[in-house]
Amino acid sequence: MGQSILGTRMITQIGIIVQDIEAVSQAYAEFLGVEKPTWSWTDPVEVARTEYMGQPSPGRAKLSFFDCGQLQIELIEPDDQPSTWRDYLNEHGEGPHHIAFVVDGMKEKVMLLEKHGMSLAQKGEYPGGRYAYLDATRDLKLWIELLENNK
Template sequence: MNPPIFTKPLQICVVVDDIDGYMKTYTDDYGIGPWAIFEFNPDTITDMTIRGEKVDYAMTLAVCDFYGIQWELIQPRDDHNLYTEFLKEHGPGLHHVAFAADNHNKVVKWMAERGNRSLQGGNLQGNVYTYLDTVKDLGFITEIYNTPKNFVHPGPDRTYPPQDDKATAFSWDKNAF
């Protein structure tokens, strides 16, 4: 048995077609929340790629902590990303699971050698994220990060439920995106 290449589960992501409706259901019906909501696009994310090609895309994402695992909802805002492809093929549902990895670049290289190519990525103020095609091996896409030690997570654009003090609405796990 090989040692694990991932060191900790960090996040479960569901791609949705109505982020506000899903946040309301998760919060009001299931008690999952509160949510920190971010608008990511070429103004906030650099080095965006899809299957190795530079492609700009936009999304709204919402995150919350649920018993030590980050829960993420993503709604695409254009047709130039994996999320829109996923919605067209599957409808809303589980898209990826994010894991911590000791060495981002080593994992990306190892995955490529296995035929598990990089599907999508970008850079949020120095925090690089990469989606890896692990569907044939694991049944889902895997996301990993290369987060610098001095990285400061941005504050949310809004929250759900709405809160006057957005800074206290959500606290980032130091290992999570």
């Protein structure tokens, strides 16, 4: 067996698209036996520098996180603006959207995945780092999110 394309097999997060973050957060909290986390909005385009399909995008989402050991569950309720989240909800409904990996060298990893047929669809920044969504639905049947944290 060879080395993984990203140099890691450690999935750090599963992202799930939802219509109602309040209801689904409550359901996960009850299922996991934890307190329901407070959701927050992603930053606006001026802060996050969000790009979708190569263009600046005002698309935002409500996010709620559940830490489950080494794996985090991210619930995502998109607004109505263009984004990978909104498109996924419109086309597929609620459900698993992505698996995420923490990487070093975001630009190089994006180029590497693009060489493997996974196109960059959305990218942006968050406090302490940056993210990129690559379309791996042809082969892997979901999106890949790369997370790079500042050192």
